[in-house]
Amino acid sequence: MRGCSKENAMGEGTIYFVRHGQTHSNAMRIYAGRSDEGLTAEGRRQAEEMAEAVCGWGVSTVYTSPIRRAVQTARILNSRIKKEIVVEERLTEIRMGPWEGMSEDEVAKSFPEEYNTWLKTPADLRLEGRETLDELRRRALEGVERILARTPGVPCLAVTHVAVIRCLYLHFNDLPLNLYKTIEVPNLSVFRLTSTDGCRKMVRIK
Numbered sequence: 001m002r003g004c005s006k007e008n009a010m011g012e013g014t015i016y017f018v019r020h021g022q023t024h025s026n027a028m029r030i031y032a033g034r035s036d037e038g039l040t041a042e043g044r045r046q047a048e049e050m051a052e053a054v055c056g057w058g059v060s061t062v063y064t065s066p067i068r069r070a071v072q073t074a075r076i077l078n079s080r081i082k083k084e085i086v087v088e089e090r091l092t093e094i095r096m097g098p099w100e101g102m103s104e105d106e107v108a109k110s111f112p113e114e115y116n117t118w119l120k121t122p123a124d125l126r127l128e129g130r131e132t133l134d135e136l137r138r139r140a141l142e143g144v145e146r147i148l149a150r151t152p153g154v155p156c157l158a159v160t161h162v163a164v165i166r167c168l169y170l171h172f173n174d175l176p177l178n179l180y181k182t183i184e185v186p187n188l189s190v191f192r193l194t195s196t197d198g199c200r201k202m203v204r205i206k
Contacts, residue, residue: 004199005172011148014155016057017165017191017202020065020073021046026187030103033096036068043069046188047076053206055080060154063147065091065161073188074159083157086150090143093161094136097129123177133177137167144168148195165191172202 021043025032039047054077062085064074074085099107108115117125123133131139143164147156162185169183169191170176185191190206 004201005174011145011152012195012197013148013151013153014195015063015144015147015193016054016059016155016157017168017193018050018073018077018157018159019162019165019185019187019189020067020070020159021076022187023069028103029105030101031096031099031107032069032093033100034067034093035100038068039072043073043187044076047073048079050188050190051077051080054078054157057157058155059083059157061086061151061156063088063091063156063158065093065159065164067092067161070159070161074157077157077159088143088146088158090139090146091158091160091164094133094163095129095131097127097131099127099130119181121178122180133163133167133180136163137171137177140164140168141171144193165189168193169202169204172200 021039023032023037023043024040025037059081060083062074062078062083064070064085064087066087066089078085114125114127126132147158165185166180166183170179172193189204191202191204193200193202
């Protein structure tokens with residue numbers, strides 16, 4: 001079992017990271033990026049099903065990415081606990097650059113070398129207009145710091161995206177970003193980050 005990650009600058013608390021519900025792009029394997037796409041009927045159902053479980057987490061505040069699919073999910077998850085919803089810009093999805101709106105097959109055909117890098121060593125991918133995994137990791141960590149500073153010592157919920165969750169999970173488990181593709185993050189999966197006495201640990205709980 002891995003130990004915890006030491007992050008001296010961070011405050012204490014618990015954050016439940018939840019990936020938003022299903023979208024059309026998810027179902028069709030399209031890179032949605034920061035598009036304003038909303039939830040499908042299945043995505044809304046997934047969030048409604050999860051809303052009851054959220055009641056048992058003792059959440060004080062709900063944070064969300066500013067992207068529509070995340071905001072919709074956050075509102076549904078908050079429907080029973082009725083806490084303050086705060087938009088945290090640093091929880092937004094990875095900037096996809098020229099790949100946004102393209103399917104995986106289209107990217108493989110139009111960007112064969114870059115796509116091969118993305119599949120094998122994703123942290124090494126450099127593409128104009130696209131955020132790197134390390135840039136995303138650093139930005140997401142700033143978001144974590146802001147959340148823990150704003151609501152110290154109490155559990156919070158953060159609705160975000162697959163790339164953010166993967167990068168944070170790898171960081172807090174001291175794993176290399178090139179393992180990005182090995183981390184499964186289905187819609188409405190839940191990862192819990194605990195921050196206590198300088199020790200940070202992130203695990204998947206659903």
